[in-house]
Amino acid sequence: MTDILEALRRRLGADQVLVGPAIGERHRVDFSHENPCMPLALVRPATTRDVAAILEECTRFRQRVVVQGGLTGLAGGATPQAGEIAISLERLTGVEEVDDAAQTMTVRAGTPLAVAQQAAADAGYLLPLDLGARGSCTIGGNIATNAGGNQVIRFGMMRNLVLGLEAVLADGTVVSSLNKMLKNNAGYDLKQLFIGTEGTLGIVTRAVLRLWPKLPSKVTALCGLRGFDEAVTLLHDLQHRLGGRLSAFEAMWSSYFHYVLDHSSSLESPFDERFALYALVEIEGTSHDGDRAELEAALVAALGAGTIADAALAQSERETKTFWAIRDAIGDITPTLQPLLAFDVSLELGSMKAFLATLDAEFSRFPDPVTNLVFGHIGDSNLHLAVTTHSARDLERLCEIVYGTVGAHGGSISAEHGVGTLRRDYLRHSRTAAEIELMRRLKRALDPNGILNADRVLPA
Amino acid sequence: MTDILEALRRRLGADQVLVGPAIGERHRVDFSHENPCMPLALVRPATTRDVAAILEECTRFRQRVVVQGGLTGLAGGATPQAGEIAISLERLTGVEEVDDAAQTMTVRAGTPLAVAQQAAADAGYLLPLDLGARGSCTIGGNIATNAGGNQVIRFGMMRNLVLGLEAVLADGTVVSSLNKMLKNNAGYDLKQLFIGTEGTLGIVTRAVLRLWPKLPSKVTALCGLRGFDEAVTLLHDLQHRLGGRLSAFEAMWSSYFHYVLDHSSSLESPFDERFALYALVEIEGTSHDGDRAELEAALVAALGAGTIADAALAQSERETKTFWAIRDAIGDITPTLQPLLAFDVSLELGSMKAFLATLDAEFSRFPDPVTNLVFGHIGDSNLHLAVTTHSARDLERLCEIVYGTVGAHGGSISAEHGVGTLRRDYLRHSRTAAEIELMRRLKRALDPNGILNADRVLPA
Numbered sequence: 013m014t015d016i017l018e019a020l021r022r023r024l025g026a027d028q029v030l031v032g033p034a035i036g037e038r039h040r041v042d043f044s045h046e047n048p049c050m051p052l053a054l055v056r057p058a059t060t061r062d063v064a065a066i067l068e069e070c071t072r073f074r075q076r077v078v079v080q081g082g083l084t085g086l087a088g089g090a091t092p093q094a095g096e097i098a099i100s101l102e103r104l105t106g107v108e109e110v111d112d113a114a115q116t117m118t119v120r121a122g123t124p125l126a127v128a129q130q131a132a133a134d135a136g137y138l139l140p141l142d143l144g145a146r147g148s149c150t151i152g153g154n155i156a157t158n159a160g161g162n163q164v165i166r167f168g169m170m171r172n173l174v175l176g177l178e179a180v181l182a183d184g185t186v187v188s189s190l191n192k193m194l195k196n197n198a199g200y201d202l203k204q205l206f207i208g209t210e211g212t213l214g215i216v217t218r219a220v221l222r223l224w225p226k227l228p229s230k231v232t233a234l235c236g237l238r239g240f241d242e243a244v245t246l247l248h249d250l251q252h253r254l255g256g257r258l259s260a261f262e263a264m265w266s267s268y269f270h271y272v273l274d275h276s277s278s279l280e281s282p283f284d285e286r287f288a289l290y291a292l293v294e295i296e297g298t299s300h301d302g303d304r305a306e307l308e309a310a311l312v313a314a315l316g317a318g319t320i321a322d323a324a325l326a327q328s329e330r331e332t333k334t335f336w337a338i339r340d341a342i343g344d345i346t347p348t349l350q351p352l353l354a355f356d357v358s359l360e361l362g363s364m365k366a367f368l369a370t371l372d373a374e375f376s377r378f379p380d381p382v383t384n385l386v387f388g389h390i391g392d393s394n395l396h397l398a399v400t401t402h403s404a405r406d407l408e409r410l411c412e413i414v415y416g417t418v419g420a421h422g423g424s425i426s427a428e429h430g431v432g433t434l435r436r437d438y439l440r441h442s443r444t445a446a447e448i449e450l451m452r453r454l455k456r457a458l459d460p461n462g463i464l465n466a467d468r469v470l471p472a
Numbered sequence: 473m474t475d476i477l478e479a480l481r482r483r484l485g486a487d488q489v490l491v492g493p494a495i496g497e498r499h500r501v502d503f504s505h506e507n508p509c510m511p512l513a514l515v516r517p518a519t520t521r522d523v524a525a526i527l528e529e530c531t532r533f534r535q536r537v538v539v540q541g542g543l544t545g546l547a548g549g550a551t552p553q554a555g556e557i558a559i560s561l562e563r564l565t566g567v568e569e570v571d572d573a574a575q576t577m578t579v580r581a582g583t584p585l586a587v588a589q590q591a592a593a594d595a596g597y598l599l600p601l602d603l604g605a606r607g608s609c610t611i612g613g614n615i616a617t618n619a620g621g622n623q624v625i626r627f628g629m630m631r632n633l634v635l636g637l638e639a640v641l642a643d644g645t646v647v648s649s650l651n652k653m654l655k656n657n658a659g660y661d662l663k664q665l666f667i668g669t670e671g672t673l674g675i676v677t678r679a680v681l682r683l684w685p686k687l688p689s690k691v692t693a694l695c696g697l698r699g700f701d702e703a704v705t706l707l708h709d710l711q712h713r714l715g716g717r718l719s720a721f722e723a724m725w726s727s728y729f730h731y732v733l734d735h736s737s738s739l740e741s742p743f744d745e746r747f748a749l750y751a752l753v754e755i756e757g758t759s760h761d762g763d764r765a766e767l768e769a770a771l772v773a774a775l776g777a778g779t780i781a782d783a784a785l786a787q788s789e790r791e792t793k794t795f796w797a798i799r800d801a802i803g804d805i806t807p808t809l810q811p812l813l814a815f816d817v818s819l820e821l822g823s824m825k826a827f828l829a830t831l832d833a834e835f836s837r838f839p840d841p842v843t844n845l846v847f848g849h850i851g852d853s854n855l856h857l858a859v860t861t862h863s864a865r866d867l868e869r870l871c872e873i874v875y876g877t878v879g880a881h882g883g884s885i886s887a888e889h890g891v892g893t894l895r896r897d898y899l900r901h902s903r904t905a906a907e908i909e910l911m912r913r914l915k916r917a918l919d920p921n922g923i924l925n926a927d928r929v930l931p932a
Binding site for chain 2: 111114160164165168186188191192193194196197198201205224225227244252256296297298302358359360389393394425427428431439443444446447449450451454456458469470
């Protein structure tokens, strides 16, 4: 009797079906570093047809698979579970086309985000998705997790950039909808099934992405604020005054901002005073002088109104980079924050302050001190919390408190990182039983044998 | 034995279950005016709970229903079929909330678009969906059909404006996902199931819509062009120069433009010369003088480069209205275009010229002359064709030619009007067998008894 590995070797060639030590260590776990596990085998398809062949055989053998892109996910979704075959899309790469008339790019799923960004830039366009993992994360992973990042306030999540998609269903059926048109209501918009569903309903193999004209002007400022209400006022003021040019509005609470500065020899605050909150704002447009003058005028008005206490307009590319370095320093400080609980949550802007106050009160009741560094994309309703304590026994309780408080305030347990394996037991805080049952219904309809990224996203 | 009407009367009250002459004539047909049919009964729910009760009973009795909003659809989707119960959402109306922190609006599905637009404006915001039927069409219908309109190039289709949704499934289950957050990856994005699926997977009862800051400045121009290639160049030039401020780019071919002027006593061209194509462009921003100067400079440059042959910048609100009146005159001229075939198709911008040339060649082979007036939102890949001929016997053949040519050029048989009953037999021109089978699989999963808007969207 043929087994699944023999069947796959026959379809793909023996050199693309790896077992044992030939499977690289990095395929054992994603960037969460939790629960590493060696898969039964690693297969490396180079084409959509290969992916279809793999899933045909896996359906025949009722063989579970896990899909891997750049393995930069933080939710455990791409980490193998015992007995799964890992399908790595690292050979399914390449920008197939930039269409100047349609202003679109057709990309294979395994293409790293940075490669796609560069190809867009080389052709004179902007691919407006950007996140720290850009060098390793892949377009397929960005689609499967509906990636966010810093420019969502202006351009939306990855979902908003995808015009067309090709995906392979669990039984090996290829569904090719490589649409390039902005308007297309010819029946159900099937691509939505594969965006943000973390590979549980199908494997994305190719996509058509919308490109934007490059924006030649960028102006960046860092503002010091007395509190959260002022940050909301500033956000709304800038949105009204700048009419859609605002491309980033990143908030850093004092806890985060000063922790970063205290742990860095190269970064410093442009302000003498310490503030309760800092806002990093950026506008992108077509006229550097005009944009700069308008942002400056907006900040002068905000100073006059008491909305901000101080502001520093970046005077050089170097200064812009310094401001962003403070925001992006979370990667550098995590070694000092062990054991770390990293949260990626959403709250309605109107509930964010109460949410944080509740957490402060809850954390203060712990016998051991709890550190909670808060920052995020508040214009997108998205907060990141880096929580740590010396007592390992408190970690689970801290998780329950954060996700429970998110739920009590109508928020989301995952803003942009996804659910994977690590958050699926908390999904009930953000979704009703009816919503979860409808998700299960979809899963059963598209993957009746449960072979695709099983035991992920949906609660056990 | 109880029948379905008795059961509904018991649940809703007898006065909300109408039969016979009590059902208004207007509930017999949508704005396509094709195949009017009196429903078995008309029910008028006022709450989500009412809708749930209706669907519970209809599932129990395996009773088919048709959902009705403002009845302005053009695809026959809301027109009853024999034996169906019509569910009108005309009592499920009202703007429940404008949330200033989140910049969202929560609206009941039966609310007319114009009412929602006005409520947004009254609160200082823009709800950036607009279409001719604004006074009658409803938010629920806009969502069910994923409505488009004139501002899609900047703000996207209705799908892009919906942050949260409440819908009732075929069995009466209420799925409430009234999310207000820009980022929310807590499991599958269920609202996508109900946007653009034309009421075949559930009935939308409420929605949270994203609002934008009002844009105080609007500058409009009409351009005369020598051909299609120049229109594409102008579109791309303006997108690059104006960095996202371009909010409309409407093309009118000579056939359409001069037919309108010839049939209107009040409208006239601002140009002495006749051009092959006319482009109505509009930018919206925050500085009237600055925006005007920038659009003027862009048009002067386009004149210098030969991209446009002439241009008229609207000098007054009255002139802006005149330019738009030419674009919107299609409603006034249709009585002179009988029998009318109205097409709403999408083509990749790179294929649009060849598509139109093929149609010209095909139409010229008919013994009786064929009139084809062409206009549309070419920045959104969307063309509208108004086709007529004196020979009624040619109509079906003309339809086959247009949709066949759309398919041959990789286009969509429905850009923004939806599929309904009138276009479902043409869906195969734009969707593969695998795509249509996946749509059917979704339909079976969500509506196993086939009671919701049956025999619509998906081919027989």
